[in-house]
Amino acid sequence: METIGELIGLLFGWIQQLGALGIMLGLMVEVIPSEIVLAYGGYLVGEGKVGFGAAVVCGVVGGTAAQLLLYAVGRYGGRPFLDKYGKWLHISGKHLDRSEDWFRKYGAAMIFFARFVPVIRHAISIPAGVSRMSLPLFTLLTALAAVPWTLLFLYLGLRLGESWERVHEAAAPYVQPLTLTILALALVYGVVRFVRSRGQSL
Numbered sequence: 769m770e771t772i773g774e775l776i777g778l779l780f781g782w783i784q785q786l787g788a789l790g791i792m793l794g795l796m797v798e799v800i801p802s803e804i805v806l807a808y809g810g811y812l813v814g815e816g817k818v819g820f821g822a823a824v825v826c827g828v829v830g831g832t833a834a835q836l837l838l839y840a841v842g843r844y845g846g847r848p849f850l851d852k853y854g855k856w857l858h859i860s861g862k863h864l865d866r867s868e869d870w871f872r873k874y875g876a877a878m879i880f881f882a883r884f885v886p887v888i889r890h891a892i893s894i895p896a897g898v899s900r901m902s903l904p905l906f907t908l909l910t911a912l913a914a915v916p917w918t919l920l921f922l923y924l925g926l927r928l929g930e931s932w933e934r935v936h937e938a939a940a941p942y943v944q945p946l947t948l949t950i951l952a953l954a955l956v957y958g959v960v961r962f963v964r965s966r967g968q969s970l
Contacts, residue, residue, distance in 0.1 A: 780808060787812070788822035795830030802831055803921045807935035810925020820922070827918035832911045835893045839906055842897025850894060867891035868898075876905055881954040883913035884947050916946075 779799055783790035791809040795802050806827055812818040841850065850864060867888050871878050872895075879901070882892040896906050924939055925932045 783808060784812060784817065787818045788826040791818070791823055792826035792830035792833075795827065796833045796837070798834050802834075802917070803935055803939065804933075806918060806921035807925035807928070807932045810922040810927075811929060811932040812925075813922065814926045814929055820926075823922055824915075824918055827922060828911055828914045831914040831918060832907060835890070835910045836907065838890065838893035839897040839901075839903070842894035843900060844897075846898060864891055864894060868895040871895040871899065876901060876909065877957055878954065879906055879909040880913045881950050881957070883910070883917065884943075884950040886947070 779794060779797070783794045783805065786793065788809075791805060791812075794800065794805040809818060809823045809827065813820050813823050847864070867882070871892060876896075879892060879896055882888045893906075893910070920942055921935060921939065924935050924942075928934060928938055
């Protein structure tokens with residue numbers, strides 16, 4: 769535990785030194801959850817050490833790049849590789865099964881919707897890679913979903929200031945309604961998709 773704590777402290781120091789670029793790299797490495805990295809980035813914006821615009825751009829790029837790495841793992845490693853080494857990516861077989869089920873039912877649009885659902889938001893990139901989803905479409909949907917996520921947690925970190933570590937508590941009133949809304953939209957999308965497929969088969 770002490771080694772992990774030292775690693776996390778080192779990463780935060782790295783982010784502070786590199787500024788917006790550090791935010792991007794911190795998100796790509798994914799040692800720390802993205803919301804924590806972004807909240808710390810928001811704190812640095814409030815301290816005048818990072819520009820808000822640069823933090824947003826690097827946050828979106830870093831978050832998208834992290835998912836592209838998982839997409840590549842799914843595409844070139846496949847499910848057998850993930851069953852063996854998924855634990856090192858903090859993704860269990862149960863998470864993979866659920867994300868594969870969602871991707872199979874709802875298709876490419878789930879790449880956007882799932883980004884706002886805990887656990888699934890990371891695992892969904894893997895079945896997209898396994899199924900060899902169009903890379904440009906995957907990148908576009910991932911980047912679009914990264915924009916509101918990045919803006920929200922940068923804003924919360926900026927507002928919390930030195931209390932940025934309380935970001936999960938501060939985010940709850942925003943994330944829970946957002947997650948429910950996204951799930952409702954995904955359900956509507958699934959129903960519409962199902963009705964259309966039934967209509968075409970008649």
